[in-house]
Each structure stands twice: as structure tokens, then as C-alpha cells.
Amino acid sequence: MDKNIKVRSIVILVVILACVIGIIGFPKSLADLKRNWDNNIRLGLDLKGGSHLVLQVQVQDAVKAEADQVIERLKDDLKKQNIMWSSIDRNDPQQVQDADNIQVTIKGVPATQTSAFRNIVNERYTDWVLTTENSTDYNLRMKPSELVALKRDTVEREIQTISNRINQLGLTEPSVQQYGNAGDQYQILVQLPGVDDPLRVKELIGTTAVLEIAEVKEGPFASREAAQSQHGGVLPLNTKLVKAIPRGNSAGDEWYLINKNPVIYGRDMRNARASQDTSLGRGGWETNFTLSQDGGQRFGRFTEANVGNRLAVVLDNNIVSVATIQSKIEDSGRITGLGSEEESVDLSRYLRSGSLPAGVVYLEERSVGPSLGADSIHEGFLAGIAGLLAVIVVMLVYYKRSGVNAVLALLLNTVVLLAAISYFHAVLTLPGIAGIILTIGMAVDSNVLIFERIREELRSGKAVVAAVDAGFSKAWWTIVDTHVTTVVSCAFLFLFGEGPVRGFAVTLVIGLIANVFTAVFVSRTIFDYELSGRRRMQELSI
Numbered sequence: 001m002d003k004n005i006k007v008r009s010i011v012i013l014v015v016i017l018a019c020v021i022g023i024i025g026f027p028k029s030l031a032d033l034k035r036n037w038d039n040n041i042r043l044g045l046d047l048k049g050g051s052h053l054v055l056q057v058q059v060q061d062a063v064k065a066e067a068d069q070v071i072e073r074l075k076d077d078l079k080k081q082n083i084m085w086s087s088i089d090r091n092d093p094q095q096v097q098d099a100d101n102i103q104v105t106i107k108g109v110p111a112t113q114t115s116a117f118r119n120i121v122n123e124r125y126t127d128w129v130l131t132t133e134n135s136t137d138y139n140l141r142m143k144p145s146e147l148v149a150l151k152r153d154t155v156e157r158e159i160q161t162i163s164n165r166i167n168q169l170g171l172t173e174p175s176v177q178q179y180g181n182a183g184d185q186y187q188i189l190v191q192l193p194g195v196d197d198p199l200r201v202k203e204l205i206g207t208t209a210v211l212e213i214a215e216v217k218e219g220p221f222a223s224r225e226a227a228q229s230q231h232g233g234v235l236p237l238n239t240k241l242v243k244a245i246p247r248g249n250s251a252g253d254e255w256y257l258i259n260k261n262p263v264i265y266g267r268d269m270r271n272a273r274a275s276q277d278t279s280l281g282r283g284g285w286e287t288n289f290t291l292s293q294d295g296g297q298r299f300g301r302f303t304e305a306n307v308g309n310r311l312a313v314v315l316d317n318n319i320v321s322v323a324t325i326q327s328k329i330e331d332s333g334r335i336t337g338l339g340s341e342e343e344s345v346d347l348s349r350y351l352r353s354g355s356l357p358a359g360v361v362y363l364e365e366r367s368v369g370p371s372l373g374a375d376s377i378h379e380g381f382l383a384g385i386a387g388l389l390a391v392i393v394v395m396l397v398y399y400k401r402s403g404v405n406a407v408l409a410l411l412l413n414t415v416v417l418l419a420a421i422s423y424f425h426a427v428l429t430l431p432g433i434a435g436i437i438l439t440i441g442m443a444v445d446s447n448v449l450i451f452e453r454i455r456e457e458l459r460s461g462k463a464v465v466a467a468v469d470a471g472f473s474k475a476w477w478t479i480v481d482t483h484v485t486t487v488v489s490c491a492f493l494f495l496f497g498e499g500p501v502r503g504f505a506v507t508l509v510i511g512l513i514a515n516v517f518t519a520v521f522v523s524r525t526i527f528d529y530e531l532s533g534r535r536r537m538q539e540l541s542i
Helices: 003-024 030-040 059-080 096-101 111-124 144-169 198-206 224-229 293-305 341-352 370-399 402-423 430-459 464-496 499-531
Strands: 050-057 087-090 104-107 128-132 138-142 175-179 187-193 211-221 239-244 255-259 269-277 284-291 310-315 318-324 332-338 360-368
Touching (some): 003 030, 003 402, 003 499, 050 144, 059 087, 059 111, 059 138, 059 144, 059 293, 111 128, 111 138, 138 144, 144 187, 144 198, 187 198, 198 360, 211 224, 224 239, 224 255, 255 318, 284 293, 293 332, 370 402, 402 430, 402 499, 430 464
Parallel strands (some): 239 318
Antiparallel strands (some): 050 187, 087 104, 175 187, 211 255, 211 310, 239 255, 269 284, 284 332, 310 318
16 A cells, blocks of 8 residues: 555544544443533534523713722822812713713812812823813813723723623533624523523622621641641631642642631722733742722732731632732722733633623523424434435446545545544534535535546546546536535624524535545545555446
């Protein structure tokens, strides 16, 4: 056998093995086989049944909260500079579409202090635009770019927080994502396969995450028992034991004894973001956070009196970070010494997800029964089998022995497609099944192009081996053209479509990529294997 054919055969066998492992893993019994299949081939809401919710984020709540923060800071700044005023308040937008009209009104600033007032606003409130009503009254409006960024960040934080809450259900493939093409709607789509109780989901979404920053008294301990033994089995007054979330380099469990009364609660957290620690040339990662005015005052008093002590960031009764107080921290601070960018980003998400940044209104809620999904799976399976059998029969009758190549390539195409769905953790939906069925037709189309080219070359008088070579080389660019145009169409479906349409597009693209491999590489290898050592072969069964 030619060395090149051996190499290609090994590649094909490795691909088949990897695909089979991706689909069924290493089952030890039929029960394991079924369990691995269910875990790897995940079914979407339309096939498995579950809950479908559409939520509208009340972004005006976040905008009003931001304005309230500005009011409190401005009052404090004006007091420090001995600048007088009669009132500082804001309007009260009630609807999502009214969020852009947020306005802070300052009245009664003496004309003699106008210059000092303007300097404070221009220096410390750069996200806002100051306009004058008269000699003593002013308005503050948030810059449009900052307003857009705030609303976008609100939706993202809402999605993160809801995702954290949903994950408590232990679902395999929940979906929480921004919904709709209209950017001014600020809607979130929540799909939960296997959960047929929307009321339970709504209760869970409405639950606020319990976020605390508390003083660390002792630790770490290797176990709860080890910590309790240090105090004769009775913990000190106003303390509790909390377990730390394991880190990538941690050797085992870590428990800390912390104060029961937190210094900071989730409601005090205003924002948090990941950044690089450039101080002293460290170049590591840190998480910066910002607190509300009240929270910042409490935190400042505590940290000033406890420099050198440790603080723990506790989310849902699990410690996500422990840091040493290096100096007084007021309305903003940083947690340093983080190991990687990923750790820094994750910690910022934990801090931001302390509570929902805005309220939600349920625009749509419905349940999909599992029986409907079972019917869809059954009918889709029958359609796929019927189409596959029809294609196999036609290919074997019309192309004779060469049709076997097409059948083998077709079967491998399906295996590769299912393996890709498993490896990418994609969800198989009813439109996805339609994409698989369509892929069968596309795969056959590629083989038909190749076989007809080979027939043309044979009719022109070429030898069998030369005809096969010419058939594959001439059909190659036609196959590429047809696949590229289809992939471009799928790209538009993915960009402008919703969940089911996107599922169809993704499945079809994966099938097309697999088709190029099976119809060209695999089919050519089979032909070369059959023709190897038979260069003077007179006829080809095609």
C-alpha cells in the first residue's frame, strides 16, 4: 500500500475514534452508554421541554441609582467647600424609554460661588453635562455615551446575576442571553430545559445574591473539625466558619473563621472591574471595586482601624477571596495579588453580582411539555432515517460500487457532526435536526459532483486512475464554491436570527465543514485504496 494512503487512513481512523469518544465516551455498560449519550448530546427546550421566559430589564432603576449616588457625592463635596444650596434632587422616570431623560436639579447656589461650584462639577463629574437655568439653578444630565454604557452594563450584570441564580438548579444547559434585535428593549431570554415550573424560576431569579465582606478572625484550616478543635468544639461569639472556593493551585479545602457581622453587604457594592496591578512593577492582576457613599464611610472607618488584618469576600456563604488590609479604604479599593486575569475577572463578576442592578418585568412566560419534545424527536428521527435510506438506495443503484464510497462518507459526516455538537457543548434543537437532514443532501450533492466528473473523464477516453484524479481535482473548486455560498448565508442567519434560527445555521455550517472532509478526503482515500496496485485497471464500477 502507498505510504500516503496509510497516513491518510490513520488520520481517518483517529478522527473516527475521537468522534466516537466525544459522543459516547468510554461506557462500561449499556446504562453508561445511554447516560453518556444524554450528557454529550444536549437537547434544547423544544425537544426536552422546559420553561421559556422573556424579561424586560428596568434600566431606569440603574440610571436613577446612579443619579442618587451623584447627588450624595455632590452634597458631600459642596459641604467640604462650604458652597451653599437650597435643594438637590432628580426627576423620577418610570418607564424604560424614559431612562434617557434622567436629570439632577441643583437650586439655590449663590451667584458668588458659581465659579467654585462649576469647578467641582467639571473636575469630579466628567460623565455629566452641566447646564444653567438661571443665576442660581443648574441641571446635570448624563452624557449620551455614558448613558448607553450604563444601560448596557446593567443588562450584562443582570444576565450574570440571573445566570448565577439559575445555576443553583443544576441544569445541564440553561440559556440566559440578551433577547431581541431592538437595542432599546433591554430584554433577556431565559430558557431552562427540563424545568416546567416557571413560578419556581421566577422566585429564584428574584432572589438577591448574598454578598458580604467580613473580617477574618482565624484560618485557613484544613477542615471544619480542625477549626472547631482549636476552640474546644465551641466557636467564639459572633463568628462563623465559612469554606473557601477552591483555587487552581490549592492543595485541599480551606476554612476560615470570620465575623458574623459583615462590614460591607452586597447592596453597598456599586461596581467592580478587573485590571492589571502596575504598582511597583508587579504586573499582576487585581480587582478594583467601588462602594456606595454610606458603605464607603463604614468601610473607611473599619479599614483605618484594622490595617494589617484580613478581609474575606463571601458570596452565598462561600469565600471567593481573602485579602490583607494595606491602608484605609473608603468608597473605592482594590484586591491585589490575584493569580491570573481569569481570576481577576471572575472576582469582579462575583462582586458585581451581589444584587440585581435593576428590576425586571416578565413580558412572556410559557412551559413546553416534554411530550411535545418527544414527538419532535420521534418525527425528526423518522424523517432523518427515511431520507438517509432513500439516499443510500439511490446512490448504490445509480453509482454501483462507487456508491459505497458516498454511503461511508455520508455516515461519517453524521458522526462528525454529532461529535462537534458534543465537543462544542452545543444544544440540539428541532431546527438543528432540520440542519442535519439538509446536510445529508449537501453531502450527497458533493459526491454526485465528483462521480459525474469521473464519468465525464472516463467517457473522454482517459484511464481509470487518471479519470479519478481529474474528477476530484476538477470538482474541488465547484464544491468549495457551493459550500462557501451556503456558509455565507448561514452567517447572515446567525447574525440576524434568533435562537432556533441560529441553531439551524450552526448545525448546517458544522455539517458543511464535515462534508468537505468526508466527500473529498475520505472518499478520495477509499478510491485510492481500491486502485492502489491496479494502475492498469480497465473499468470502474461507477
